[in-house]
């Protein structure tokens with residue numbers, strides 16, 4: 001085994017330095033994908049990777065690849081990485097930790113002139129969050145061949161700006177083809193974004209897979225009417241119907257507990273006037289479960305309950321995204337477990353609740369993830385917090401797992 005050691009101080013100061021790009025007064029980050037802040041952090045990332053001895057290339061949807069050559073450069077690269085975009089009021093660790101810990105691995109290898117068998121590539125995936133352009137993780141999905149490049153480029157944000165135009169505006173439409181090349185492996189370090197590791201006082205989550213996710217858009221149509229002169233029996237109030245629909249989503253998740261979750265995260269009420277009965281409501285539904293078959297039944301249940309909840313109103317419920325349950329590569333999962341074990345770090349196996357870029361890459365390459373705790377399980381929030389020691393532990397496990405895998409390849 002190897003005894004290359006990462007520099008926890010350097011990792012931490014890098015996390016704090018880049019957190020200032022789009023930094024918010026409450027200590028979080030607002031770095032929406034393809035924004036000016038995203039351009040600035042990308043420029044920073046490119047320079048830092050070049051300084052660490054890498055060549056940086058960009059593909060047609062803005063994914064960035066920093067490549068450190070290996071002894072046998074013909075081998076497909078071993079990849080590490082995550083994302084540098086954030087939610088509108090995001091934290092300092094979601095995504096950033098995976099990219100910057102990967103950078104710390106590269107810097108540590110460079111510092112001692114360590115030569116790997118395979119080339120190593122550090123990836124910054126575009127638009128993991130899906131906060132500005134939906135769906136989330138579309139650029140890693142395109143790399144994996146799940147979406148076409150044209151589909152990604154044509155997506156629009158809520159102001160009608162096309163992804164392609166936003167990408168061009170920040171100068172990050174690269175000339176590399178999107179995907180279509182083999183990877184030896186993909187490792188993504190990420191904060192857990194849930195409370196399990198902290199509650200059990202584990203430092204490392206050995207991630208065995210990602211639960212299945214389905215997104216829906218629900219439009220409820222009633223009739224806008226005067227709030228003063230329309231008697232209650234004569235109303236077709238879309239928002240009252242939507243309220244029952246939201247409770248139906250909650251009921252579906254409750255009925256499939258404890259692992260099922262269901263969320264309504266966006267609600268738009270039209271026309272949005274104090275004295276007008278709402279005529280139309282748009283809302284989103286996010287349903288998840290580790291098991292595909294259970295999620296199937298949850299969708300059927302949801303549709304039945306929506307029909308009951310929305311009786312008397314018109315509605316359309318469209319499934320806009322589906323991500324099947326993911327099972328990570330057993331060899332890589334084992335290497336992460338071994339790394340945590342040999343470093344003496346308390347660990348447990350865990351299934352990811354959130355989706356991640358790694359879930360798409362798992363379709364085209366051996367892939368796994370490493371989790372570290374975050375305080376109170378809070379994420380997608382400016383208060384997100386992972387300690388110095390937790391970040392350093394995750395980065396060290398990442399380095400050890402990558403090098404252990406590299407030693408299984410022919411130099």
Ligand SMILES: [Zn+2]
Pocket residue numbers: 083094095128190
């Ligand atoms: Zn993330």
